[in-house]
Amino acid sequence: MIQSASAIPHVVSASHLSDAGSRFVNPVRILTLATLLSLIGIGEGVAGADLLEQARQQFKPIPTSAPEIKNNPSNPDKVTLGKMLFFDPRLSASHLISCNTCHNVGMGGDDNLETSVGHGWAKGPRNAPTAFNAVFNVAQFWDGRAEDLKAQAKGPVQAGVEMNNKPEQVEKSLRSIPEYVAQFGKAFPGEKEPVSFDNMAKAIEVFEATLITPNARFDQFLGGKREALTDEEQKGLALFMEKGCSSCHNGVNMGGQDYYPFGVVEKPGAEILPPGDQGRFAVTKTANDSYVFRAAPLRNIALTGPYFHSGKVWSLEQAVAIMGQSQLGQKLTDPEVKSITAFLTTLTGDQPKVEYPILPASTGSTPKPVTMTSEAK
Ligand code: HEC
Ligand code: HEC
Numbered sequence: 001m002i003q004s005a006s007a008i009p010h011v012v013s014a015s016h017l018s019d020a021g022s023r024f025v026n027p028v029r030i031l032t033l034a035t036l037l038s039l040i041g042i043g044e045g046v047a048g049a050d051l052l053e054q055a056r057q058q059f060k061p062i063p064t065s066a067p068e069i070k071n072n073p074s075n076p077d078k079v080t081l082g083k084m085l086f087f088d089p090r091l092s093a094s095h096l097i098s099c100n101t102c103h104n105v106g107m108g109g110d111d112n113l114e115t116s117v118g119h120g121w122a123k124g125p126r127n128a129p130t131a132f133n134a135v136f137n138v139a140q141f142w143d144g145r146a147e148d149l150k151a152q153a154k155g156p157v158q159a160g161v162e163m164n165n166k167p168e169q170v171e172k173s174l175r176s177i178p179e180y181v182a183q184f185g186k187a188f189p190g191e192k193e194p195v196s197f198d199n200m201a202k203a204i205e206v207f208e209a210t211l212i213t214p215n216a217r218f219d220q221f222l223g224g225k226r227e228a229l230t231d232e233e234q235k236g237l238a239l240f241m242e243k244g245c246s247s248c249h250n251g252v253n254m255g256g257q258d259y260y261p262f263g264v265v266e267k268p269g270a271e272i273l274p275p276g277d278q279g280r281f282a283v284t285k286t287a288n289d290s291y292v293f294r295a296a297p298l299r300n301i302a303l304t305g306p307y308f309h310s311g312k313v314w315s316l317e318q319a320v321a322i323m324g325q326s327q328l329g330q331k332l333t334d335p336e337v338k339s340i341t342a343f344l345t346t347l348t349g350d351q352p353k354v355e356y357p358i359l360p361a362s363t364g365s366t367p368k369p370v371t372m373t374s375e376a377k
């Protein structure tokens with residue numbers, strides 16, 4: 001669904017917030033409220049309770065356990081298998097590139113490169129988004145072209161610039177390794193042919209659903225612990241809502257739910273928005289969708305730079321300033337940019353602790369790796 005700028009919900013302004021207080025003309029009451037506010041250390045006339053209430057209406061904390069996936073029930077054997085596959089470079093033709101190469105679980109779930117490097121050392125066209133909390137996105141990829149994580153997982157295995165493999169070849173590799181055959185059997189009990197490309201994707205999907213990052217300081221705040229955010233960060237949160245960032249970046253993942261033009265008000269320059277990548281237009285072939293991208297999820301954003309689908313922006317402050325200009329038509333002041341950025345750093349949650357899996361050895365019948373040349377395909 002596309003939303004034009006005019007469809008963005010009206011944004012509650014700061015003056016709006018204090019309206020509620022001024023309806024009470026009793027000066028004693030106002031004084032009491034002011035004293036109370038200064039006592040609990042919240043300045044700028046924004047009442048802590050109001051800020052928390054307002055935030056609770058727009059954002060939800062990351063749950064503490066992995067969500068269930070429709071039509072793909074989880075079980076411990078499936079999660080174990082999914083983890084092995086996520087880390088197994090033999091899903092790639094070269095036997096060198098695993099999901100974890102570009103979605104490094106020790107680095108915020110991405111590769112921190114401008115754009116990813118895949119098979120043949122070819123540089124791909126887009127920045128890798130984090131695999132953490134991806135389960136909460138309405139659809140996968142910057143342009144939403146995969147409907148869920150299962151559909152998504154089949155993409156990179158086959159993509160020429162990523163793992164460059166073929167489904168039959170992947171199945172052949174997995175079937176050549178007895179430990180994998182046994183693990184697929186346990187993960188998909190009662191199935192006639194459990195080792196399949198489809199089941200590979202299903203197992204990876206349930207593993208990815210465990211890659212969630214609860215307990216961010218912002219989530220503690222949403223849970224009622226106001227002191228989890230500093231004054232500066234609370235100011236940033238208030239600005240994030242007042243300025244209108246949260247009209248696109250909201251919900252559990254602070255984004256990942258809807259599509260908007262990059263440059264609702266003002267297109268960023270070609271350096272940041274390369275003309276060759278028209279985003280959702282390639283998916284829907286509708287003119288309205290040119291340069292439309294999914295509102296990026298902002299969870300763990302401090303860990304996942306560089307920013308934007310082009311990966312051209314290395315500073316989070318700069319990314320915030322660009323968003324103000326391009327999506328809201330506002331030149332944010334330096335202190336505003338700093339406060340919003342400070343708030344965004346509170347979205348870093350507990351990183352998943354993943355124990356590196358022991359992968360079973362290849363056998364004589366496992367297809368040999370393809371040698372990578374230095375030439376990009
Ligand atoms: C060579 C690097 C590379 C490899 C290997 C790779 N990915 Fe990705 N991944 C990317 C890039 C780049 C994107 C964004 C592509 C786009 O939007 O067009 C992406 C997107 C994703 C997304 C979507 C996240 C979101 O918010 O939309 C998920 C989930 C994901 N990859 C999981 C995986 C899994 C699972 C594997 C292994 C089967 C894998 N990736 C292998 C680079 C890689
Ligand atoms: C009209 C919707 C909209 C509004 C309003 C908006 N954004 Fe965005 N935001 C997006 C979209 C779409 C993207 C993805 C852009 C791209 O293609 O790289 C994005 C990307 C980002 C990114 C980069 C994420 C990443 O992983 O690289 C940050 C940071 C961000 N927005 C912060 C903000 C802030 C702060 C505000 C308010 C000043 C804001 N946004 C306002 C839609 C919006």
